[in-house]
Amino acid sequence: MLTVPGVTVREATQDDLVGGVRPRWVALPETVEEIAAVMRASAAHDLAVVTVGGGTKLHWGAPPERCDLLIDTCCLGDVLEHAAGDLVVRVQAGTTMETLAETLAREGQELALDVPLEGATVGGTLATATAGPRRLRYGTARDLLIGITAVLADGTIAHSGGRVVKNVAGYDLGKLFTGSYGTLAVIAEATFRLHPLPAERRWITAEFPPDELSFPMRDLLDSQHEPVAIEVDWPDLSGPCTVCVLVEGVAAEERATAVRDLLKPPATVEASPPPWWGRLPDGILIEARGPRLTLAADLPHVRDAAGRFDVTLRGSVAAGAMHVTPASDSDPGQVAAFLTELRSRLSGPVVLLAAPDEVAALVDRWGPTGGLTLMRRVKERFDPDRRLSPGRFVGGL
Amino acid sequence: MTVDAIAAAAREILTPESVITDPVRLRTYECDGLTHYRVSPGLVVLPETAEQVAAVVRLCVEHGVPFVARGSGTGLSGGALPRSDGVLIVTSRMRRIVELDLPRHRAVVEPGVTNLAITEAVREHGFYYAPDPSSQQICSIGGNVAENSGGAHCLKYGFTVNHVLGLEVVTPDGEIVQLDANDPGYDLLGAFVGSEGTLGITTKITVRLSRAPETVITLLAAFDDIEGGGRAVSAIISAGVVPAAIEMMDALAIQAAEASVSCGYPEGAGAVLIVELDGPHAAVAHQFTEVERICQQEGAFELRQAASAEERAAIWRGRKSAFAAVGRISPAYIVQDGVVPRTALPQVLAGIDALQDEYGIRVANVFHAGDGNLHPLVLFDDAVPGEGERAELVSARILDLCLQHGGSITGEHGVGVDKSRYMPKMFSEEDLDTMQLVRCAFDPRGLSNPGKVFPTPRLCGEVPGVRKGVHPLVESGQAEQF
Ligand SMILES: Cc1cc2nc3c(=O)[nH]c(=O)nc-3n(C[C@H](O)[C@H](O)[C@H](O)COP(=O)(O)OP(=O)(O)OC[C@H]3O[C@@H](n4cnc5c(N)ncnc54)[C@H](O)[C@@H]3O)c2cc1C
Numbered sequence: 028m029l030t031v032p033g034v035t036v037r038e039a040t041q042d043d044l045v046g047g048v049r050p051r052w053v054a055l056p057e058t059v060e061e062i063a064a065v066m067r068a069s070a071a072h073d074l075a076v077v078t079v080g081g082g083t084k085l086h087w088g089a090p091p092e093r094c095d096l097l098i099d100t101c102c103l104g105d106v107l108e109h110a111a112g113d114l115v116v117r118v119q120a121g122t123t124m125e126t127l128a129e130t131l132a133r134e135g136q137e138l139a140l141d142v143p144l145e146g147a148t149v150g151g152t153l154a155t156a157t158a159g160p161r162r163l164r165y166g167t168a169r170d171l172l173i174g175i176t177a178v179l180a181d182g183t184i185a186h187s188g189g190r191v192v193k194n195v196a197g198y199d200l201g202k203l204f205t206g207s208y209g210t211l212a213v214i215a216e217a218t219f220r221l222h223p224l225p226a227e228r229r230w231i232t233a234e235f236p237p238d239e240l241s242f243p244m245r246d247l248l249d250s251q252h253e254p255v256a257i258e259v260d261w262p263d264l265s266g267p268c269t270v271c272v273l274v275e276g277v278a279a280e281e282r283a284t285a286v287r288d289l290l291k292p293p294a295t296v297e298a299s300p301p302p303w304w305g306r307l308p309d310g311i312l313i314e315a316r317g318p319r320l321t322l323a324a325d326l327p328h329v330r331d332a333a334g335r336f337d338v339t340l341r342g343s344v345a346a347g348a349m350h351v352t353p354a355s356d357s358d359p360g361q362v363a364a365f366l367t368e369l370r371s372r373l374s375g376p377v378v379l380l381a382a383p384d385e386v387a388a389l390v391d392r393w394g395p396t397g398g399l400t401l402m403r404r405v406k407e408r409f410d411p412d413r414r415l416s417p418g419r420f421v422g423g424l
Numbered sequence: 425m426t427v428d429a430i431a432a433a434a435r436e437i438l439t440p441e442s443v444i445t446d447p448v449r450l451r452t453y454e455c456d457g458l459t460h461y462r463v464s465p466g467l468v469v470l471p472e473t474a475e476q477v478a479a480v481v482r483l484c485v486e487h488g489v490p491f492v493a494r495g496s497g498t499g500l501s502g503g504a505l506p507r508s509d510g511v512l513i514v515t516s517r518m519r520r521i522v523e524l525d526l527p528r529h530r531a532v533v534e535p536g537v538t539n540l541a542i543t544e545a546v547r548e549h550g551f552y553y554a555p556d557p558s559s560q561q562i563c564s565i566g567g568n569v570a571e572n573s574g575g576a577h578c579l580k581y582g583f584t585v586n587h588v589l590g591l592e593v594v595t596p597d598g599e600i601v602q603l604d605a606n607d608p609g610y611d612l613l614g615a616f617v618g619s620e621g622t623l624g625i626t627t628k629i630t631v632r633l634s635r636a637p638e639t640v641i642t643l644l645a646a647f648d649d650i651e652g653g654g655r656a657v658s659a660i661i662s663a664g665v666v667p668a669a670i671e672m673m674d675a676l677a678i679q680a681a682e683a684s685v686s687c688g689y690p691e692g693a694g695a696v697l698i699v700e701l702d703g704p705h706a707a708v709a710h711q712f713t714e715v716e717r718i719c720q721q722e723g724a725f726e727l728r729q730a731a732s733a734e735e736r737a738a739i740w741r742g743r744k745s746a747f748a749a750v751g752r753i754s755p756a757y758i759v760q761d762g763v764v765p766r767t768a769l770p771q772v773l774a775g776i777d778a779l780q781d782e783y784g785i786r787v788a789n790v791f792h793a794g795d796g797n798l799h800p801l802v803l804f805d806d807a808v809p810g811e812g813e814r815a816e817l818v819s820a821r822i823l824d825l826c827l828q829h830g831g832s833i834t835g836e837h838g839v840g841v842d843k844s845r846y847m848p849k850m851f852s853e854e855d856l857d858t859m860q861l862v863r864c865a866f867d868p869r870g871l872s873n874p875g876k877v878f879p880t881p882r883l884c885g886e887v888p889g890v891r892k893g894v895h896p897l898v899e900s901g902q903a904e905q906f
Pocket of ligand 1: 493494
């Protein structure tokens with residue numbers, strides 16, 4: 028049995044699989060120092076390590092080349108410091124986004140980062156850089172993160188940033204670790220800038236033919252009503268798509284009326300979101316990205332790429348990230364062909380976030396990317412022995 | 425000498441007049457905005473294309489010569505301080521706006537383009553480039569990227585890093601790499617912004633353009649003392665109002681501004697607060713009432729509202745002139761740049777007061793109050809023996825105060841050569857070593873702007889060999905070895 032002084036370690040079971048790979052042990056550290064102890068032990072014994080939070084995205088990315096030890100952050104669930112007057116929070120990585128939101132709401136504040144999957148933790152949200160509708164106004168996790176504590180492969184504890192919103196001292200490791208899928212370091216703690224909870228929220232909904240989506244999108248983006256989110260839901264590619272706009276904060280009702288007028292009747296204004304709002308569809312998940320407005324013009328291309336293949340589309344089209352989901356019983360070969368077709372028709376990156384092995388085996392999940400040589404070099408410096416989620420990320424990092 | 429060899433080769437790659445070796449002309453590049461650090465560069469080149477930059481960098485690699493990028497040289501931490509044994513690569517001839525893509529709210533520009541030139545190019549279409557350092561008329565966008573520059577309006581809109589969508593970078597190997605915010609993989613773009621020229625040279629920048637707001641209202645509030653202003657700032661933020669900017673000046677800073685530009689701020693003010701609100705008309709009107717109420721409640725004795733562009737400029741004139749203006753009331757001064765959590769502002773300002781008394785040195789306070797970014801101006805007379813040293817001490821102790829209250833040694837001016845010695849006060853040795861792993865990945869030879877940011881360079885060495893042979897677990901097949 029692996030023993031790490033002071034840290035609970037148990038044998039792994041069939042429930043602990045990571046992309047089909049079964050680790051031997053699961054460690055349950057409770058502090059940054061305990062993570063460091065676990066990492067030192069795994070360095071001493073050359074163990075490959077994968078970190079898991081809520082497990083909501085553990086199936087994203089390629090299966091690890093090897094995995095001896097799972098670090099479960101479930102016991103790192105504390106909100107360490109909520110400095111309400113400074114609109115800043117420091118939190119342990121295993122804290123769920125729901126728990127964090129509840130704590131912050133008590134002081135009338137929030138982390139303006141939408142959570143597309145229930146049960147996600149702070150660490151997992153950062154590691155996969157997930158975001159939701161309000162990325163249009165607030166950006167993604169990297170834009171709200173102001174400080175980070177992480178543990179390197181050799182057990183070194185490293186901090187960057189701090190607990191002030193404005194700070195340019197040193198390199199921003201927080202940005203580097205955000206979206207790195209656990210391949211560079213174990214994220215232990217994070218500090219975020221917060222926003223006051225908006226006084227009011229209004230959702231404005233209208234339907235458009237997908238071929239004409241660019242027009243309302245452009246009007247909305249150029250408008251003066253400060254929409255914080257513009258989402259599209261397109262459940263049936265042979266029909267129209269639904270556009271839903273969120274305005275929040277001061278004078279939300281007046282601005283919502285102005286947005287409704289811009290979208291023209293029969294657009295409606297509601298005080299609550301549609302049921303699909305901000306939720307990632309289940310199953311196979313393809314993410315297409317691009318600059319503002321590009322994706323709106325891409326909708327017809329998605330339909331053409333799909334042909335008679337059954338897919339749905341949803342996401343932050345205006346902000347530059349949308350999700351395409353083939354039906355769960357799709358033939359793997361057809362999914363792979365569709366992905367290839369999408370890549371040839373869309374101008375931006377198309378990533379296969381989640382898919383069964385049979386599909387993933389047929390394609391490159393990530394597609395081409397700039398700077399891969401530099402990324403490899405970063406990986407070599409941070410994790411020379413390839414012990415942190417090896418092989419899970421772009422280019423086999 | 426190797427620099428001579430590079431000069432000769434560079435003349436072949438660039439035009440001869442783009443390569444400067446004349447000592448008199450070299451001296452015009454000897455410092456940036458922090459003028460007490462001066463080094464004449466070994467060689468200056470003025471490339472016009474990314475390929476030329478890459479070719480010069482490859483020459484430097486070949487000869488093992490360090491290189492330093494320079495934009496407009498307005499940096500305030502000595503980041504663009506040249507090396508006498510190195511090459512200074514100046515971007516002032518890379519000034520093209522390559523593409524304006526208004527429908528997609530983007531512009532692609534070369535690094536030598538000034539910050540303001542971007543806004544000027546799109547203003548007539550109702551757009552602007554949001555980060556607005558006070559130096560925006562002259563500073564280059566390449567320098568902004570290197571420093572992750574901010575400005576008064578970053579409170580609501582964020583810093584350079586939040587507005588850069590893509591970069592073309594010449595790596596310290598001399599390769600041209602495209603980094604796009606949308607590409608999968610590590611956020612190298614995010615790591616590059618703010619790296620102060622130590623990870624390579626950016627040769628093309630894609631920035632986000634923002635819609636000019638529908639309404640802008642600027643408010644000037646005068647308080648008896650700085651505490652009243654500070655309370656108002658906290659109350660405004662707590663009320664959920666996010667102004668575009670909240671700036672504060674203390675009595676000494678006001679005095680300097682009056683002497684310099686006669687800004688006509690309310691007589692007898694111990695502090696003035698400038699609050700700017702922008703956005704949709706309905707929202708701004710509502711927030712304005714709220715801010716006005718809060719200022720009165722916290723004891724503002726005079727409130728002025730600017731609605732027109734001229735009135736707004738009048739209010740900002742005093743604030744914008746503040747750095748230069750202290751020259752009117754003091755022969756010399758140090759501009760400090762530190763950050764504290766907003767709630768610690770009263771204690772830190774009291775601490776600065778105590779330092780003034782202890783050292784007999786005056787400090788004028790100007791700050792981006794909304795995000796706790798202080799710019800204390802430490803005044804001294806360089807003709808009085810010892811005063812410069814005392815001012816240096818006060819300036820350093822202000823940073824200690826910031827750190828004691830959980831803040832940072834720099835909010836926007838960067839570390840450069842000036843503050844690398846303070847880095848160990850803010851970060852542990854492990855933290856700094858870890859940051860330098862990024863440096864080693866990009867620049868294992870340590871040629872790109874060496875001696876900046878980090879107090880001691882990390883020797884990168886070879887990449888440790890990837891483990892070969894049988895996995896020990898497999899070899900032993902045993903769990904008990906643990
Ligand atoms: C009066 C005054 C007011 C100021 N106000 C502000 C303010 O409000 N906010 C703020 O943030 N700053 C401010 N500054 C500081 C300064 O203007 C900024 O740091 C600015 O971004 C520097 O731009 P520059 O082109 O002058 O860069 P330089 O001074 O030439 O260089 C700065 C750093 O950037 C690197 N660099 C330059 N170009 C490149 C490139 N293409 N690729 C890679 N690295 C490069 C240099 O090596 C150096 O490390 C002010 C300065 C002055 C003098």
